[in-house]
Amino acid sequence: MADGAQVNDVISTEVLGEIALICIDNPPVNATGLAVREGLSQAFADLNATAEVKVIALYCAGRTFTAGADIREFGKPPRQPSLPDVLNQIEQSAIPVVSVIHGTALGGGFEIALATHARVAIKGAKVGLPEVLLGLLPGAGGTQRLPRLTGLSFALDVILSGRQVPVAEALDKGAVDRLVEGAPRDVALAAAQQVIDGTLATRRTDLIEAEYDRAVLDATLAGVRQKTPHLFSPIKCVEAVAACNLPITEGLKVERQAFLDCMETPQRAGLIHAFFGERAVSNIAEAKGPTRDIAKIGVIGGGTMGSGIATSCLIAGIPVRLIEVASEGLQRGIATITKNLDGAVSRGKLSSDKRDAAMAMLEPSLQMESLSDVDLVIEAVFEQMDVKKEIFGKLDTICKPGAILASNTSYLDVDEIAASTSRPGDVLGLHFFSPAHVMRLLEIVQGKQTAADVLATGFALAKRLKKVGVLAQVCDGFIGNRILAHYGLCAAYLVLDGASPQQVDRALEDFGFAMGPHKVGDLAGLDIGWMTRKRKAETRDPAQRYAGDIADRICENGWFGRKTGQGYYLYDSGYDSGAPVPNPEVAEIIDAVRADKGITPQDFTDDDIVDRYMTAMIVEAARVVEDGTAKRPVDVDMVFLFGYGFPRFRGGPLHYADTIGAAALVARIEAYAAEDAHYWQVPDILRKMAADGSTFADLNKEG
Known part of the structure; x- marks a missing residue:
């Protein structure tokens, strides 16, 4: 073939004697979109059809190696060739292939490098497989090829953490073969020549038998179930890696099925929503235009x-x-x-x-x-x-x-x-x-x-x-604290009406919150809420049931939480635990307040608590969108993911609302209104959604 050829708009080849160079040039981050996949497949097919080339070196133009999937393809039907098929083609190339990593090689980008036969990294680069952070797992061979190169422990660490690994560490663990300095094209030429000279050894992962330790896998799986009990993808990651003792073709089948299983989970949908939402909040007209120098x-x-x-x-x-x-x-x-x-x-x-x-x-x-x-x-x-x-x-x-x-x-x-x-x-x-x-x-x-x-x-x-x-x-209260004030009432009502602070905290932590509301109150300082209640006392709606009696009496004792050594829980001077001891005197206060108000305690299941608490949060969040305090539902979701400990895998309160459905939420609110018609009122926006079948996701698209 010609000394230089443009395969398509993003892939070019260059033949220099016995060496062929393939360059990916798909700015800004050389993402593995359709054009890249098509071009790579064609380039490897063409080069393998010639007898004159003895080694192929793959590198990227610009500031980074392939930094992952093309996010513009997320949520769209897959188009062929798939990345797994292209990487299998690269691995099976009869001509040895060496990749040159610079910048970041993440996700599918790192999987490209793993499918080559030798990996040379330029100093300062980082590699990683962050798919677990999106509720997925490496689906283009990462769970099979990485453990064959490095062993189980390092591979599991990289796959389950999603972290970016400095290439010096990757070299030490065997994920890359050499660490050098220089420009990517120059390094590619030098590395290719070293393969020809025999000074750079190749390691085809389909020819490597993984070092297999079932005890490591079992211990990792037990740890995953304890640390991330709500998440599906970490378990599937371990199960996929466990297949690395099979022939690679069989292991890849296990990986593919595990990937497809993850694609169908609500956790994946929530994490993808969080990923795009983080970027969407600043993609508005108000965030653009001229700025002042700071x-x-x-x-x-x-x-x-x-x-x-x-x-x-x-x-x-x-x-x-x-x-x-x-x-x-x-x-x-x-x-x-x-x-x-x-x-x-x-x-x-x-x-x-x-x-x-x-x-x-x-x-x-x-x-x-x-x-x-x-x-x-x-x-x-x-x-x-x-x-x-x-x-x-x-x-x-x-x-x-x-x-x-x-x-x-x-x-x-x-x-x-x-x-x-x-x-x-x-x-x-x-x-x-x-x-x-x-x-x-x-x-x-x-x-x-x-x-x-x-x-x-x-x-x-x-x-x-x-x-x-x-x-x-x-x-x-703007977005977050305004909504917090409303669902904070729900937590207080639950305790007034029969639940304990510890049961409320436990139920919501089991739902996915890092801390229940009473632990959060102790951490932030109960005096903050006390001060707010006193500030708003003159404007309090007399028709609304007051919910602050218990918290007020706790504060009147000078118990403001951690900073005073006790609040809803007890904190001694050496406290550093996630499981504080309940304050027994708070239980006495609760009993006294209930007696004063003539309240007969009722039983709540943990599901009851979660349903009421989350519905209260959704109600006020819907109103915040309805009156324009928040621009879009996604803005509310990101406020709660990044400021209030909302479980990321659930996507945010209004994303979660869509998983319940507007009609079901309206029915739930109307049922609660039988007990307290003032507090439980259906927002107009939610009633409209129930009638026309629309969602908060639809509003995000309109926004």
């Missing part, structure tokens, strides 16, 4: 939240000026930031050099006037309107023209805060979640007069901080 940020407040926000900014490489009113508070803030950064180093998230560089960008100050040159100020002080309005009034006179003024308020009216300035267009809400340097959610709250470039800058900042920015409109 070179320096001011943070007002050195408490837990302010210190966390400052830490997040410093890790992102943004200089921070931290403001406190007293030296003691400022020193406490510096200590917290230092502890946060040291923790990031100990967890391997930050190098010591970057920690030192981050601390060097922190400028503490007791003078608010020192914020005169910053580009963005984030206020993170006590959740009290008068305090915030006073601060913003001062910032209005201190900050330079064009500086953005943001409040980290969790509930308060951003428009009222903005009205305390002469520049409401520069004001928005940036609601971080605690701990702010860890939690990925950032609610970006749009005031009535927030300028378009200010809003777009909020989304740009979220991206810079590696957070999931979600647009919210002004209301009490």
Whole structure:
């Protein structure tokens, strides 16, 4: 064939004597879409038809090796040739094939490399099989070829964790054969010549017998069932890997069936929804367009939240000026930031050099006037309107023209805060979640007069901080806390009416939440909810049954949760366990409140608890979409996945609502309304869906 040939738009070949090069050039990440699969199949067929080529080297153009599947093909009918068929063709090539990995080789990309006969990696590259994170398993030979190269333990670790593995580790474990430096094409030529010279050995996985240890498989399977009891795909991953002792053709059949089994699960649908939803929340007009430059940020407040926000900014490489009113508070803030950064180093998230560089960008100050040159100020002080309005009034006179003024308020009216300035267009809400340097959610709250470039800058900042920015409109609690306030009532009603806090927590943890609501309350501080109930006491609807009696009495005893050593549970000074001991005095409080209210306790099953709690969450989430507080149902889902511990495999409350169905939800709400018609009311949007058969997913498509 010719010295150089363009097989199709994304695959080209080049023949240099006894060496043939195949280049994948499908920007931006060389995804394994149809054109790539067709081109590779044709290129390998053509090259194997010639007698002059002794080795084939496969590499990719651009910034990365094939980084996985083409997400544009997700949810569409498969088109031939399939990736498994193409990789079988590569593996069975009569001409030895060497792949050159640079950037990231993930999923199907890594499986391409595994199907070649030798794998050379360029320093700095990473490999991985992240399919389990989408409720799937490697379906193009990964469960069969990787254990044949590395053994069971490493293969199971990579497949079950979905992590990106540095190529130095992959070399040590046998997943790649050589680690070099250089440009991909140059490395491909050199590696091909080394195969010819015999200095680079080939290893065809279909000719390797896996080292098989049934005890490792059994122990891994038991661990998976304990750690991820709700997920189907990890079990199927282990079962597929267990077939690596079969001839590879038989093992691939087992893998394929396991993959198809995973495709049919609700967990896969939920995880795919989460994957696309994370990207969808910023794919809106409000997140695009011109932004303002943010070179320096001011943070007002050195408490837990302010210190966390400052830490997040410093890790992102943004200089921070931290403001406190007293030296003691400022020193406490510096200590917290230092502890946060040291923790990031100990967890391997930050190098010591970057920690030192981050601390060097922190400028503490007791003078608010020192914020005169910053580009963005984030206020993170006590959740009290008068305090915030006073601060913003001062910032209005201190900050330079064009500086953005943001409040980290969790509930308060951003428009009222903005009205305390002469520049409401520069004001928005940036609601971080605690701990702010860890939690990925950032609610970006749009005031009535927030300028378009200010809003777009909020989304740009979220991206810079590696957070999931979600647009919210002004209301009490915005998206997440407004919904939380409603379903929090349901949890309180359940306890008032007969359940124990421990049963409610257990039922919801079994459903998939990392922590039940009473454990979360203890962790966050029960005084926060107490303060909110007192703040809203004058505006409380007298027709609504009050649900705060039990929590109020707990707080009146000075029991605020972990920080005071007891709340719904007991926490001694050395507490570091996921199973705290119930506080026996809380049971006495519950009995007393029920007696005062004349409540005869009723029995709830765990399913009853989950159904009521989730229905309450869905009801208010539907209203949030209905009145425009959230732009789309997917925005609500991402708020709860990234800020409230909602089980990712369930996709979010409104994705989960679609799995129940609007008609079933309406019937459920109407049944509950027989007990409490004020609390249980069917949202108009849900009633309409029940009538016309539409779904929240349909609204996402419209959005």
